[in-house]
Amino acid sequence: MKRPSSLSVFVALSITTVRLVRAAVYQSIDQLPEKASYDFIIVGGGGAGGTLAGRLSENPKFNVLLIEAGPDNEGREDLAIPSQNLAVQAESEYIWNWWTVPQIGVNNRSIEYKSGHVLGGGTSINGMVYTRGATDDYDLWGKFAKDKSWSWKGLAPYVKKHEKFVQPPGDRNISGQYDPRVHGYKGPVGVSLPWSSPIEFDTRVMKNAELQDEFDFNLDPNSGRPIGVTWTQFTIGGGERSSSATGFLGADVRKRPNLTILVNTYAKRVVETIGPTIGLRKDIRTVEIVQRSGEGPSRRVTARKEVILTAGAIGSSKLLLDSGIGDKTELEAVGVKSVADIKDVGKGLTDHYTASISWNANGTDPVVNTTEALDLWRKDRIGPYAEPTGPRHQILWSRLPKDSQLLKDYKDPSAGPNAPHFEITLSGGGSTVFAFVVLLTPYSHGSVRINSTDPFSPPLIDLAFLTHPFDRAALIEGVRQTKRFYSGLAWDGYLTGFNGPDPDADTSPAGQEEFWDKIKADMNSFFHPCGTAAISPKGSGIGRGEGVVDNVLKVKTVKGLRVADAAVIPYVPTGHSQAAVYTLAERAADLIKEEWA
Numbered sequence: 001m002k003r004p005s006s007l008s009v010f011v012a013l014s015i016t017t018v019r020l021v022r023a024a025v026y027q028s029i030d031q032l033p034e035k036a037s038y039d040f041i042i043v044g045g046g047g048a049g050g051t052l053a054g055r056l057s058e059n060p061k062f063n064v065l066l067i068e069a070g071p072d073n074e075g076r077e078d079l080a081i082p083s084q085n086l087a088v089q090a091e092s093e094y095i096w097n098w099w100t101v102p103q104i105g106v107n108n109r110s111i112e113y114k115s116g117h118v119l120g121g122g123t124s125i126n127g128m129v130y131t132r133g134a135t136d137d138y139d140l141w142g143k144f145a146k147d148k149s150w151s152w153k154g155l156a157p158y159v160k161k162h163e164k165f166v167q168p169p170g171d172r173n174i175s176g177q178y179d180p181r182v183h184g185y186k187g188p189v190g191v192s193l194p195w196s197s198p199i200e201f202d203t204r205v206m207k208n209a210e211l212q213d214e215f216d217f218n219l220d221p222n223s224g225r226p227i228g229v230t231w232t233q234f235t236i237g238g239g240e241r242s243s244s245a246t247g248f249l250g251a252d253v254r255k256r257p258n259l260t261i262l263v264n265t266y267a268k269r270v271v272e273t274i275g276p277t278i279g280l281r282k283d284i285r286t287v288e289i290v291q292r293s294g295e296g297p298s299r300r301v302t303a304r305k306e307v308i309l310t311a312g313a314i315g316s317s318k319l320l321l322d323s324g325i326g327d328k329t330e331l332e333a334v335g336v337k338s339v340a341d342i343k344d345v346g347k348g349l350t351d352h353y354t355a356s357i358s359w360n361a362n363g364t365d366p367v368v369n370t371t372e373a374l375d376l377w378r379k380d381r382i383g384p385y386a387e388p389t390g391p392r393h394q395i396l397w398s399r400l401p402k403d404s405q406l407l408k409d410y411k412d413p414s415a416g417p418n419a420p421h422f423e424i425t426l427s428g429g430g431s432t433v434f435a436f437v438v439l440l441t442p443y444s445h446g447s448v449r450i451n452s453t454d455p456f457s458p459p460l461i462d463l464a465f466l467t468h469p470f471d472r473a474a475l476i477e478g479v480r481q482t483k484r485f486y487s488g489l490a491w492d493g494y495l496t497g498f499n500g501p502d503p504d505a506d507t508s509p510a511g512q513e514e515f516w517d518k519i520k521a522d523m524n525s526f527f528h529p530c531g532t533a534a535i536s537p538k539g540s541g542i543g544r545g546e547g548v549v550d551n552v553l554k555v556k557t558v559k560g561l562r563v564a565d566a567a568v569i570p571y572v573p574t575g576h577s578q579a580a581v582y583t584l585a586e587r588a589a590d591l592i593k594e595e596w597a
């Protein structure tokens with residue numbers, strides 16, 4: 001972990017005596033000036049928090065403090081190199097050490113629940129896949145909020161605002177692989193197609209989409225209509241990972257005199273602000289913070305205007321619960337004093353989960369000389385290190401067939417006909433073809449709970465994987481669909497055999513049990529948690545199913561507190577979640593700016 005130089009500590013201490021706040025990135029809580037005051041305190045510097053800090057501090061009249069538990073992203077090459085995505089996701093300094101509770105649906109396995117713990121949050125460590133999901137997903141926000149400004153049309157100015165679509169380095173011809181009309185070109189977050197040119201495998205994918213009626217090519221997954229075979233876009237700009245931290249909190253922004261970034265600092269809870277209050281609502285503008293290690297004294301900082309929680313779907317709901325905001329009966333049972341009896345806090349967790357299947361194939365696995373690849377990246381930001389490790393060029397987004405019995409037996413869980421039920425990653429070229437079959441529309445809802453009064457004790461995360469019969473049946477259909485995709489003529493001479501797990505290999509009860517055992521043994525999350533502090537209509541109640549924040553993201557029944565991250569998204573969108581989070585945070589920034597203009 002970076003330590004502040006003695007000079008910077010000296011400077012920080014010497015300015016505590018003046019009320020002036022200098023622009024700063026403080027590496028530790030004791031550098032934060034004692035008497036500084038802030039208009040806004042943003043808790044959690046991830047996808048949404050980085051965006052909000054950048055946008056709110058554009059207004060020189062606002063003084064903004066951003067608090068992040070993890071380290072600074074700056075000066076860390078591993079976070080900048082796209083191919084290091086899996087490595088940084090395994091780096092304990094950059095992730096929370098969170099595990100799910102035993103998952104009944106997958107033979108009681110506890111699953112490591114990765115989540116970013118560094119400035120930029122998930123966007124600093126994620127797989128960089130850039131997908132917005134479907135228009136129907138956003139229209140669902142509008143329905144939940146009874147407010148059309150949260151629909152796809154209402155959000156149109158925000159959907160592209162964060163994005164800077166760029167040519168991948170090396171100037172290959174990308175025409176025909178995306179739709180220029182659906183992209184943003186002026187935002188701070190770089191988005192591009194992969195650096196490398198299509199390989200023979202990709203040509204077969206395209207050929208197959210042409211040959212098979214069931215699957216069609218779709219020029220761009222980000223038009224709001226993702227269904228079909230699409231080329232994959234990534235949050236990579238100029239060959240480097242682009243995150244909320246690199247995009248919204250770069251060198252120029254860090255120079256702003258009214259922005260303070262405090263890293264390596266843990267927010268324990270939000271508490272009632274002492275002082276004259278107007279009206280009956282509790283005024284929650286104070287945050288209790290301490291060194292990330294938990295050592296040393298806790299301090300309280302109060303926002304003049306608002307505290308905005310952006311600690312992520314897990315972090316924000318946990319913070320609310322630790323603060324006594326949540327189901328009163330459940331909180332009192334663990335000894336936490338109730339502050340606001342909002343029943344839905346931590347409920348409604350939805351996420352994507354995936355089964356992995358593979359084929360043997362007649363190709364040669366590429367060998368990457370890592371020394372050469374690193375040199376190439378350092379020199380020109382090109383080569384294998386300029387791309388993520390894992391599924392790369394194409395994705396198939398699909399729905400259950402219209403006549404599927406499943407859609408007769410259960411109400412369609414998707415937000416609408418534009419929203420796919422499945423994401424099937426297409427990757428191959430060597431001796432294996434590998435697919436993640438992702439269920440994008442699970443019926444199973446989980447929860448985030450706490451079982452201690454100690455804010456440092458880990459949250460109880462329950463994804464409720466495969467606990468609903470629809471989810472099990474749908475996942476089998478997703479595997480079958482993938483099998484159909486790889487049965488086309490385009491694969492002749494390349495695919496040599498299915499490795500399974502195969503639901504059709506043995507249809508006896510014992511055979512089916514064997515299939516499920518294999519699926520359950522390595523079923524994993526795609527780490528897109530949403531829905532733990534859901535948006536809801538203005539004036540709605542605080543009972544079960546009634547949501548946590550109102551249509552302008554204010555926590556119900558209290559004052560001074562908003563939540564503005566993936567937690568408020570009522571249901572996980574049918575795409576990887578960062579684009580939706582950027583869109584939400586951009587809108588939240590404008591709502592807040594308007595209110596305090």
Ligand SMILES: Cc1cc2nc3c(=O)[nH]c(=O)nc-3n(C[C@H](O)[C@H](O)[C@H](O)COP(=O)(O)OP(=O)(O)OC[C@H]3O[C@@H](n4cnc5c(N)ncnc54)[C@H](O)[C@@H]3O)c2cc1C
Pocket residue numbers: 043044045046047048049067068069070089114115116117118119120121122123125126127128129130131265266267268310311312313315316319526527528529565566567575576577578579581
């Ligand atoms: C391994 C992994 C791979 C992913 N791959 C993709 C992908 O390829 N494409 C995609 O679109 N999405 C992907 N995602 C999801 C995406 O990154 C998230 O949806 C997005 O980052 C959520 O933004 P957020 O602001 O809600 O939360 P986060 O980005 O998680 O930010 C929350 C921040 O708050 C901080 N925090 C939490 N609690 C506290 C506290 N008590 N005090 C102080 N700070 C706190 C955290 O350290 C973190 O920095 C992936 C996520 C993971 C974990």
Ligand SMILES: *[C@@H]1O[C@H](CO)[C@@H](O)[C@H](O)[C@H]1NC(C)=O
Pocket residue numbers: 060061062063257258
């Ligand atoms: C922002 O910074 C400028 C320059 O330091 C200062 O004059 C101004 O008072 C600050 N604004 C707030 C709201 O603190």
Ligand SMILES: *[C@@H]1O[C@H](CO)[C@@H](O)[C@H](O)[C@H]1NC(C)=O
Pocket residue numbers: 104107108
């Ligand atoms: C999982 O745990 C539950 C509750 O502890 C138990 O009833 C069940 O038998 C377990 N299932 C397996 C497959 O071990």
Ligand SMILES: *[C@@H]1O[C@H](CO)[C@@H](O)[C@H](O)[C@H]1NC(C)=O
Pocket residue numbers: 173174175176
């Ligand atoms: C780029 O590719 C498109 C579509 O494949 C093609 O029509 C176009 O001529 C190419 N442009 C150049 C400059 O090669």
Ligand SMILES: *[C@@H]1O[C@H](CO)[C@@H](O)[C@H](O)[C@H]1NC(C)=O
Pocket residue numbers: 369370371372
């Ligand atoms: C990788 O490339 C370097 C530099 O060209 C070379 O010295 C080294 O032998 C190569 N390593 C392997 C394993 O091929």
Ligand SMILES: *[C@@H]1O[C@H](CO)[C@@H](O)[C@H](O)[C@H]1NC(C)=O
Pocket residue numbers: 101451452460
């Ligand atoms: C809280 O839950 C965790 C994980 O399930 C468990 O290890 C711990 O003992 C629990 N603590 C209490 C106080 O129940």
Ligand SMILES: *[C@@H]1O[C@H](CO)[C@@H](O)[C@H](O)[C@H]1NC(C)=O
Pocket residue numbers: 362492493494496
């Ligand atoms: C494997 O590929 C080679 C060359 O592309 C081809 O000659 C051979 O027939 C293929 N083998 C199978 C089993 O398809």
